[in-house]
Amino acid sequence: MRYFWKIGNQKFNIRRTIFACIFAIVLTITTFGWSSATAYKPSTAVDFHRIPIGDGRISTQPQIGFLWSCRTEFRGPRRHGAHASGNWIDRNKTYDITTKPTVNGNVYWPGDFEMAIKDRSRQIVSNRLPQDPTGIFPISPDDDAYAFDRNPNSIRSARATLNLPANPQLAETPSCVPMGQVGILLNGGYLFNALDANGKDALAHEIQDSCQGHPEHRGTYHYHSITTCLDKRDPGNGHSALLGYALDGFGIYGHRLDGGRLATNSDLDVCHGHTHEVDWDGKKTKLYHYHATWEYPYTIGCYRGTPVKVARPRRPESARGEARL
Ligand SMILES: [Zn+2]
Ligand SMILES: [Zn+2]
Structure with a gap:
């Protein structure tokens, strides 16, 4: 029959x-293979439908697959971030980044990012606006993302100068990463660590735009991972290109290692980096650098160098982007 x-x-x-x-x-x-955050094993292939959620993987020392966060207490009322989760989260252990909602919109900003090397310093002057498009923020009530995250912040601009060491050195011991900025990407977007304001895996829970970015309460547009919108600057084979700088001056490269294989936590050290020859200011140089992975903590797990102090922005100004279809 x-x-x-x-x-x-x-x-x-x-x-x-x-x-x-x-x-x-x-x-x-x-x-x-099945993935599970409780029986966490670094994978050799990336399953974008089942990325292990990093919740709880906060350490007080350098540890592979963890974020050594300077802040370890996240109690108190939930003030920011997603207020609900949906079916992209699988029983709180894995998430499907391909079905997670994104904030609508395709807004272009007058992003400014200038870099110059003076003496031993790499001076980066930016206006905090990304050169890649963003979604429409605050999230509009008619956006389906609003059902999960009501981010009320607007993207704002502020003049910012970073003076990083041009040739960074490994510190005697690694150090923890703060909340807020841990680096800057070459498109001018700020890089934050992997945590949202509640100490949870930001990439899994927060609703971001299609470049994986969003603004925080002071209007700073930021990513918690290396945005896929920078991938167009990456050649697509072999070792990834340099895509940003950590606040200790070391470079942050994309997802691929020599030979083009996607990096996993097991390829990298406790701070999410390794040392080999890379292109550095136009010269082949054997140097420590961080890599992006699709495994939590996505970018920097701790600082291997000595981070510079960053000033709080002076009064951020409202900015105007151009919405395109
Ligand atoms: Zn965030
Ligand atoms: Zn590398």
């Missing part, structure tokens, strides 16, 4: 369809 679904003029053999589904599921499991 044969069972068919009939949709339009197409007939579907139910038994054959069920076998095909089972085969696809088995293939997916054998290719990617």
Whole structure:
């Protein structure tokens, strides 16, 4: 006996369809394996449908797969971030970044990012606006993202100067990363650590725009990972290009290692980096550098160099972006 679904003029053999589904599921499991945040094992392939959630992976010392956060207490009322989660979160252990909602919009800003090397210092002057597009913030009530995250902040600009060491050195011991800025990307967007204001995995829970960015309460547009919108600056094979700088002056490179393989935490040290020859200011130089991964903590786990102090922005100004279709 044969069972068919009939949709339009197409007939579907139910038994054959069920076998095909089972085969696809088995293939997916054998290719990617089950992931689980409780039995966390760094994977060799990235399954974007099941990225382990990093909640609770905050340490008080350098540790692979953890964020050594200077702040460890996150009690108190939930003031910022997502207020609800949806079906991109799988029983709080993994999340599917391909189905997570994004904030609508395609807004372009007059982003300014200038870099010059003076003496031993790399001076970066920016206006805190990204050169890659953003979503529309505050999140509008008619945006489907509003059901999960009502980010009320507008993107604001402020003149900012960073003086990083041009040739950074490893510190005697690593150090913890603060909340707020931990680096700057070459598109002018700020890089924050992997945590949201509640101490949870920001990339898993916060609703961001399609470049994985959003503004905080002072209007600073930032990412908690290396934005996929910078990938166009990355050649797509071999070792990733330099995509930003950490506040200790070391470079932050994209997701790929030599040979083009995607980096995982197990390829990197406790602070999420390693040392080998890279292009550095136009010269091949053997130097420590951080890498992006699709595994939490996504970028910097701790500082290997000595971070510079950053001044709080003077009064941020309202900024005007240009919405494009
Ligand atoms: Zn954030
Ligand atoms: Zn590398």
